Amino acid sequence: MQRRPHPRRFAAATLAAALLAVFAPTASPTAAAAAGETPAAAGDYCAGKCLDVLPPGENGNATLAEILLNKVFGSRPAHTDDQLGPYANLAGAYPQLTEAQLRSFFNDASFGVPADQVASTTRPRSDVAIVRDKATGVPHITGTTRYGTEFGAGYAAAQDRLWVMDLFRHVGRGQLSGFAGGAAANRQLEQSFWQAAPYTEDELQQQIDAIANEGDRARQALADAGAYLDGINQYVRESYDGRYFPGEYDLTGHIDAMTNAGGIEPFKLTDLVALASVVGALFGSGGGGELASAQVKLAAEARYGTAEGDRLWSSLREADDPEAVLTLHDGRRFPYALPPDSPQGTALPDPGSVVPEKTVYDATGTGTQGATTAPGLLPGNLLTAKHGMSNALLVSGAHTDDGHPVAVFGPQTGYFAPQLLMLEEIQGPGISARGAAFAGLSFYVQLGRGQDYAWSATSAGQDITDTYAVPLCTTDGGPVGLTADHYRWHGQCLPMERLERKNSWKPTTADSTAAGSYTLVMNRTNYGLVTARGTVGGAPVAFTSLRSTYRHEADSIIGFQMLNDPGAVHDAAGFQQAAQNINYTFNWFYADSRDIAYYNSGNNPVRAPGVDAGLPVRAEPAYEWRDFDPAANTARYTPPAEHPNSVDQDYYVSWNNKQAAGFAAAGFGNGSVHRGNLLDDRVKALLAGGGKASRVSLTKAMESAALADLRAEDVLPELLRVVRSAPVTDPSLAAAVQKLETWRAAGGQRRETSPGSHAYADAEAIRILDAWWPLLADAVFRPGLGDALFGALTGAVQINESPSGGQSGPTSGTASANESIPHKGSAFQYGWWSYVDKDLRGVLGDPVAGPLARPFCGGGDLAACRTALLDSLRKAVAQTPAQVYPADADCPAGDQWCADSIVQRPLGGVTDPKSTWQNRPTYQQVVQFPAHR
Known part of the structure; x- marks a missing residue:
C-alpha cells in the first residue's frame, strides 16, 4: 500500500495490529486444515509435463498485522512471493537449462494435490473442498455439485484477492478515488476508464439480462456467476466477523481498526460486468486511433502536397506491410480493414480544430491544495499508455522431440503485488481446468489447461473501434457551436445523452491537505461516445468512438465456459468453436497431444464499402456499420471463417504482431522489424535442417527473446x-x-x-x-x-x-x-x-x-x-x-x-523486491501432452 493513514488513526491501528497478531484468528473456522482423504483428481493426460508460473505469489490478502510486519520487518505472509524467485531466476539460468531443471523455474501444473503435499483443506460447504498445496498455496477446488464448485471458486478468490477485486470493481465504474483516495494517478485512471466504458447501474444490469436470453449455456453461466458471488460474500462475512479481512480496508478507513466499525460491500452480478469492462478495455480492444492517423495524413499533405503526402502517410501506416512477421505464414490471406483504393465517407478534421472533450466538471479540492502527493494504487496511464503484452510459441508434433506438440505461452498482464491474475484448479460437474483467471472473474479459468489440452491468448488489437464525425445541431434555430449538446442522426436533431459520475474523497493520508470532489461526464450519441470536437469543412462536429464490444463486455462468458468444459472441447475444432464465442480481440492458441491450433477472436464489424477504418468517418447512414442497431450496439460481424485461423501449421508465434496477410494492422509501425521477429527467428533456427523442438529448447528460445x-x-x-x-x-x-x-x-x-x-x-x-x-x-x-x-x-x-x-x-x-x-x-x-x-x-x-x-x-x-x-x-x-x-x-x-x-x-500493503528485466509473459505455461482422451 502506498498511502498512510492519519497519524492518530495510524497509532490506533498499530495497537490494534499488535492485538490482532496475538489474538485474532488467521483463518476462518471453515478454513482450518482438515485431515482425511482429499477429492480424487480428475483425468489428467499431461503426465506431469504441464508446468506454469505466476509471480509474485498466489496469496494476495494480508491482514493489518501482516502489512505492518512487512513494513517494519520485511516479513511476508506465506505464498506472497514464492513464485517471484523462480520466475526471475530463469533470466540467468536459461542458457544451460535442462529437462530436469524446468521445475526449478515453473510449478507442476498437474491436476490435484498428492496427499503428502496437502497444506490445508477448506470446506465452506459440504459439496466443495478447497485444497491448497504446500509448494505454492494454489487453490484446487473440487465440488460434487455445480453450485458448490462455483461457490468454492468464489470463496477461494476472496481468500486470495478480495482487496484487488474490490479495487477493480471501483475502477470499472470510474469510482477509484472515492474508494482508494484522491491521489492524482487514481483520478487519472478512473477518468480514463470512465471515458472508455461509462455505464449506469441499469446498463450493467442490462448486459446480464441480455445474456440470460442467449440459451442454456448462457443461463448456466449466470447461475455459475451467482454461486461464485455467494462464495465471495460468505468469505466477506466470515472474514469481517473474524477480523481477518485484508488490512487495506483498515488503512483506507473503510473499517475501523479498533472497533471494526464499517464494512465491506457485498459483491453483486453487476460488479462482475464492471470487472469484465476493465479486462476488455485493457486487453481485448483495438483501433480508435483514427484522429491521430488523420493528423499524420493532414501534416503529410501540408508538407508534401496531397498526392505525395498521402503516399507517405500510407507507407508510414504500414497497414499490410509485406515484410511484417506473421502468425499465419502458410500463404493464406484474411482480408480485413484494409485501406480502400478510393475511400468513401472520410471526414478529415480541419487543421488545428480538434479539441478533446471535457470530462471533468465541478472540481473542488483537486488542485494543489487538494491532491495528495502519494502515488496512486495503479499507474494513472494504465489504460491510456500504449503497452504490449503476451506471447506464444507453439510447434506441431511433426517437429518435436517425441512427436507431440509443444507450447510455451502466456499473457503479459503487468507486474503487480498481488497479481491481477490468480491461479486455480476447478473440478466439478461440467468443469475441469487449471490455470489463471482475473481476480473477481475466476468462476472459469481464462488461460490454462484442461484434461488433455491447453490454451492461451495474446492481445490481437485488430480494429473494432471507429471514429465518426457527427454533425452538431441546435433545436432553436440558433447558431451551432462546438459546445452544442445536440447532434444529427438520420435527419433528426437529437440530444446527447449525458452520463455523470460524482466522485468525492476524504483526506485519509498524512500528506493530503483537503478533501476533494468532481463530476465525471461523458456525452453519448448513437454513434458512440464523444471524445473530441472540431470542424470538418468548417462545420462543427463531435468526434465519437464506437466500439463493437461496448455494452457487450459480459458476452464472452460463454466462450470461457466452453473452454473449461471437457464436454465442449475435445480437439482443435472444439477449441476454435469456443474461441468464436469470445468477442474480445485476442489471438487464441491451443495444444493437445495431436494438434496445435489458432483462432483470432473479436466482434469485427462489417463496414460499408469504401470506408477506411483508419480515418474518421462521416456520420451518415451510408457509412455506418452494416445492420447497425444503436439501441443494442450491435451490427453485422465478419463470420468465423474470415477470422485468421489455422490448425497444425508447422509452428505459431505471436507477440502482438500481425496475424496474417491482408489482416490490416490497427495503428502505425507494424512493419519489417517487430518484436515478434525475435520469436520467429529463434523458432525457425530450432527447426532448421530438420531440427526438433522440445519443452526445454522452446523455453530457451522464449527466454533468449525475452532478454x-x-x-x-x-x-x-x-x-x-x-x-x-x-x-x-x-x-x-x-x-x-x-x-x-x-x-x-x-x-x-x-x-x-x-x-x-x-x-x-x-x-x-x-x-x-x-x-x-x-x-x-x-x-x-x-x-x-x-x-x-x-x-x-x-x-x-x-x-x-x-x-x-x-x-x-x-x-x-x-x-x-x-x-x-x-x-x-x-x-x-x-x-x-x-x-x-x-x-x-x-x-x-x-x-x-x-x-x-x-x-x-x-x-x-x-x-x-x-x-x-x-x-x-x-x-x-x-x-x-x-x-x-x-x-x-x-x-x-x-x-x-x-x-x-x-x-x-x-496494489495493497505488502511489497515485493525488484527483479531483473525480462520481456516475457506474466503468467506462463510450458506444456506437452503425451496422451489424449
Whole structure:
C-alpha cells in the first residue's frame, strides 16, 4: 500500500495490529486444515509435463498485522512471493537449462494435490473442498455439485484477492478515488476508464439480462456467476466477523481498526460486468486511433502536397506491410480493414480544430491544495499508455522431440503485488481446468489447461473501434457551436445523452491537505461516445468512438465456459468453436497431444464499402456499420471463417504482431522489424535442417527473446553498416562503435554479468544505444518530416519503448514524451524500429519490400546519412548515466539495472523486491501432452 493513514488513526491501528497478531484468528473456522482423504483428481493426460508460473505469489490478502510486519520487518505472509524467485531466476539460468531443471523455474501444473503435499483443506460447504498445496498455496477446488464448485471458486478468490477485486470493481465504474483516495494517478485512471466504458447501474444490469436470453449455456453461466458471488460474500462475512479481512480496508478507513466499525460491500452480478469492462478495455480492444492517423495524413499533405503526402502517410501506416512477421505464414490471406483504393465517407478534421472533450466538471479540492502527493494504487496511464503484452510459441508434433506438440505461452498482464491474475484448479460437474483467471472473474479459468489440452491468448488489437464525425445541431434555430449538446442522426436533431459520475474523497493520508470532489461526464450519441470536437469543412462536429464490444463486455462468458468444459472441447475444432464465442480481440492458441491450433477472436464489424477504418468517418447512414442497431450496439460481424485461423501449421508465434496477410494492422509501425521477429527467428533456427523442438529448447528460445534488445538485434546492424561505410576517425566515436559491435556480436541482450550481480554485461554499449535511439530517430526523420509531421507521427506511434521507459528523445508534448510505464517488463512493442530499418536499408541500396514513400536519412545520400548518425551518436556518448537513466520513485539516477528492473507494483500493503528485466509473459505455461482422451 502506498498511502498512510492519519497519524492518530495510524497509532490506533498499530495497537490494534499488535492485538490482532496475538489474538485474532488467521483463518476462518471453515478454513482450518482438515485431515482425511482429499477429492480424487480428475483425468489428467499431461503426465506431469504441464508446468506454469505466476509471480509474485498466489496469496494476495494480508491482514493489518501482516502489512505492518512487512513494513517494519520485511516479513511476508506465506505464498506472497514464492513464485517471484523462480520466475526471475530463469533470466540467468536459461542458457544451460535442462529437462530436469524446468521445475526449478515453473510449478507442476498437474491436476490435484498428492496427499503428502496437502497444506490445508477448506470446506465452506459440504459439496466443495478447497485444497491448497504446500509448494505454492494454489487453490484446487473440487465440488460434487455445480453450485458448490462455483461457490468454492468464489470463496477461494476472496481468500486470495478480495482487496484487488474490490479495487477493480471501483475502477470499472470510474469510482477509484472515492474508494482508494484522491491521489492524482487514481483520478487519472478512473477518468480514463470512465471515458472508455461509462455505464449506469441499469446498463450493467442490462448486459446480464441480455445474456440470460442467449440459451442454456448462457443461463448456466449466470447461475455459475451467482454461486461464485455467494462464495465471495460468505468469505466477506466470515472474514469481517473474524477480523481477518485484508488490512487495506483498515488503512483506507473503510473499517475501523479498533472497533471494526464499517464494512465491506457485498459483491453483486453487476460488479462482475464492471470487472469484465476493465479486462476488455485493457486487453481485448483495438483501433480508435483514427484522429491521430488523420493528423499524420493532414501534416503529410501540408508538407508534401496531397498526392505525395498521402503516399507517405500510407507507407508510414504500414497497414499490410509485406515484410511484417506473421502468425499465419502458410500463404493464406484474411482480408480485413484494409485501406480502400478510393475511400468513401472520410471526414478529415480541419487543421488545428480538434479539441478533446471535457470530462471533468465541478472540481473542488483537486488542485494543489487538494491532491495528495502519494502515488496512486495503479499507474494513472494504465489504460491510456500504449503497452504490449503476451506471447506464444507453439510447434506441431511433426517437429518435436517425441512427436507431440509443444507450447510455451502466456499473457503479459503487468507486474503487480498481488497479481491481477490468480491461479486455480476447478473440478466439478461440467468443469475441469487449471490455470489463471482475473481476480473477481475466476468462476472459469481464462488461460490454462484442461484434461488433455491447453490454451492461451495474446492481445490481437485488430480494429473494432471507429471514429465518426457527427454533425452538431441546435433545436432553436440558433447558431451551432462546438459546445452544442445536440447532434444529427438520420435527419433528426437529437440530444446527447449525458452520463455523470460524482466522485468525492476524504483526506485519509498524512500528506493530503483537503478533501476533494468532481463530476465525471461523458456525452453519448448513437454513434458512440464523444471524445473530441472540431470542424470538418468548417462545420462543427463531435468526434465519437464506437466500439463493437461496448455494452457487450459480459458476452464472452460463454466462450470461457466452453473452454473449461471437457464436454465442449475435445480437439482443435472444439477449441476454435469456443474461441468464436469470445468477442474480445485476442489471438487464441491451443495444444493437445495431436494438434496445435489458432483462432483470432473479436466482434469485427462489417463496414460499408469504401470506408477506411483508419480515418474518421462521416456520420451518415451510408457509412455506418452494416445492420447497425444503436439501441443494442450491435451490427453485422465478419463470420468465423474470415477470422485468421489455422490448425497444425508447422509452428505459431505471436507477440502482438500481425496475424496474417491482408489482416490490416490497427495503428502505425507494424512493419519489417517487430518484436515478434525475435520469436520467429529463434523458432525457425530450432527447426532448421530438420531440427526438433522440445519443452526445454522452446523455453530457451522464449527466454533468449525475452532478454534481447530488439533494436540491437534487428536495426543496429544497418546503423553500423552506415557508420562503417567510411573510417570513423573521432576516437570517442570509434570507441563507442566498437562497443556496439562487440555487444551485437555477443547477441545484443540485456543480461547480467552473473545472476544477481545487478550489472549488465556490455553495460556501456547498452547505455549508448539507449541514449542514441531517440536522438538518431530525430536526426534521421525530423529534417525530412518537418516539426509538424514529426510531432503528428509521434502522436500516432511513439519513437521508443525501452525497458526503462526513460529515453523519449528531444520531443515534447507528444506520445514519445511518455513512452511507457516504467518497470513494467514489456518493451519494444511500439517504436520506430521498422521506419529506421526500411530507411537505412534503402540508403544502403538493399532491397526493401514496402518501402517508405521517400528517403529520409541524409535525404537518401549515404554520406549525409552517415554524418547525421555520427552527429547524433556524439550527443548520445556525451550523455551521463544519470541523464540516460533519470531517477524515479524506485531508483536513483544513473542506476542502469534498476532503471530496467521489474517492480511488482503494490496494489495493497505488502511489497515485493525488484527483479531483473525480462520481456516475457506474466503468467506462463510450458506444456506437452503425451496422451489424449
